[in-house]
Amino acid sequence: MRDATFAGGIHPSYNKDRTSALGTSPLAAPERVYVPLSQHIGAPAKPCVEKGDEVAIGQMIGEPGGFVSAPIHSSVSGKVAGIEPRAGAMGIPVQCVVIENDGEDRRSEHDGAGDAWEETPADELKERIRMAGIVGMGGAAFPTHVKLSPPPDKPIDTLILNGAECEPYLTADHRTMLERATDVVAGARILARILGVARTVVAVESNKPDAIQALDGAGAEIRTLAVKYPQGAEKQIIDACLQRQVPSGGLPMDVGVVVQNVGTAVAVADAVIRGRPLTERIVTVTGDAVGSPANLLVRVGTPVGELLAACDADLDGAAKLVLGGPMMGFAQTTPEPPVTKGTSGVLLLTGKHVDTRPPAPCIRCGRCARACPMRLVPTEIGRAGLARDVEASRSADAMDCVECGSCAHDCPSRIPLVQQIRLAKAAVTEAARRERGTR
Numbered sequence: 386m387r388d389a390t391f392a393g394g395i396h397p398s399y400n401k402d403r404t405s406a407l408g409t410s411p412l413a414a415p416e417r418v419y420v421p422l423s424q425h426i427g428a429p430a431k432p433c434v435e436k437g438d439e440v441a442i443g444q445m446i447g448e449p450g451g452f453v454s455a456p457i458h459s460s461v462s463g464k465v466a467g468i469e470p471r472a473g474a475m476g477i478p479v480q481c482v483v484i485e486n487d488g489e490d491r492r493s494e495h496d497g498a499g500d501a502w503e504e505t506p507a508d509e510l511k512e513r514i515r516m517a518g519i520v521g522m523g524g525a526a527f528p529t530h531v532k533l534s535p536p537p538d539k540p541i542d543t544l545i546l547n548g549a550e551c552e553p554y555l556t557a558d559h560r561t562m563l564e565r566a567t568d569v570v571a572g573a574r575i576l577a578r579i580l581g582v583a584r585t586v587v588a589v590e591s592n593k594p595d596a597i598q599a600l601d602g603a604g605a606e607i608r609t610l611a612v613k614y615p616q617g618a619e620k621q622i623i624d625a626c627l628q629r630q631v632p633s634g635g636l637p638m639d640v641g642v643v644v645q646n647v648g649t650a651v652a653v654a655d656a657v658i659r660g661r662p663l664t665e666r667i668v669t670v671t672g673d674a675v676g677s678p679a680n681l682l683v684r685v686g687t688p689v690g691e692l693l694a695a696c697d698a699d700l701d702g703a704a705k706l707v708l709g710g711p712m713m714g715f716a717q718t719t720p721e722p723p724v725t726k727g728t729s730g731v732l733l734l735t736g737k738h739v740d741t742r743p744p745a746p747c748i749r750c751g752r753c754a755r756a757c758p759m760r761l762v763p764t765e766i767g768r769a770g771l772a773r774d775v776e777a778s779r780s781a782d783a784m785d786c787v788e789c790g791s792c793a794h795d796c797p798s799r800i801p802l803v804q805q806i807r808l809a810k811a812a813v814t815e816a817a818r819r820e821r822g823t824r
Contacts, residue, residue, distance in 0.1 A: 390611035407678070419723040429480070433446060443459065460686050466484065474722045495660035495662065521649055541580045543586065551615055554672065572652070573585045587600055587607050634785070672703075700720065702735060704734055744800045783809040
């Protein structure tokens, strides 16, 4: 069978070779963790501990702030030193529960369902996932229980597990599939039971044959994907695997599909079977300014600087620090932000891999439109964004942009198209908010 793919997309240098063969190693917990109360899409969690409280690993320290929210749990045992703002990955300070690590690694007791999960009602399984604070581990960090709650008029027939990991440099999902293939499949079975679907597909790019072999041995149905970016985007992976197109403004549930990351499936298995809330994750630390790249198992709330120090990183000689991948990650001005549930990578790059030349005028070559996986015209949206023209932004379907960065990557004029498109989307969102307020 030919490798599945979609129209558009690009072929960036993947730069995964420094970490793809490196097994995951645990990073020692720091003396202090800074656990953000907002590390998911939706309402921030509300603190349920106070300064001076003793906490254990897995103990809830933040209650969900609404349905589209997720609880937050302590990643170390120790004493709450306070609740204070700290630099976040998006450049905005976020409220964090600061915990002094006592080094004892005491765990809060949570009973898992064990093998009995197969007889457990779907609603109870979903509640276990919700209370464990599971969110999308691919980077978007959307609360998993919300995805598992489609309305009755949106029947789901297929679950896709996303193992594409098409972002350059990142290999956290690759290692997850290799090292925990059995749990990937177990988590998929739990998710499928909740959704009531008969078919689950694990989609993996063809440049990960060892992961494909491991998953096949664990009993997964695998769909091999062509090596192309952004192969792992929800709408593109659905198109590639099932030849279904999510309508403009729609969601995967509109075409009967739910997509979950392979790391999310493992977190689901840990939560349901073993009773373990989400308090740690695999993070790829790499880049040409990193002396000893690694895939690290990191406690949530660990400052990024701790990861860089453990990997012999040269901060002084670096030109850019990025949380996430180079295409959709966020550049940082400081290594202070803490690792969150959605932190898949920490990249430290020298000037050799960072283009600092100023943008040039658009030459109307059309390369951005050819690269766009959503079949948009990025320059048209970008112009509307710069002008804050709401109607032009809507006409150009700005809200359909997935901000993958393919257009900016292929632009010979180095125009910051994604940033311009974000201006257009912000203008449309603000206009819609005003319109709702006048009704």
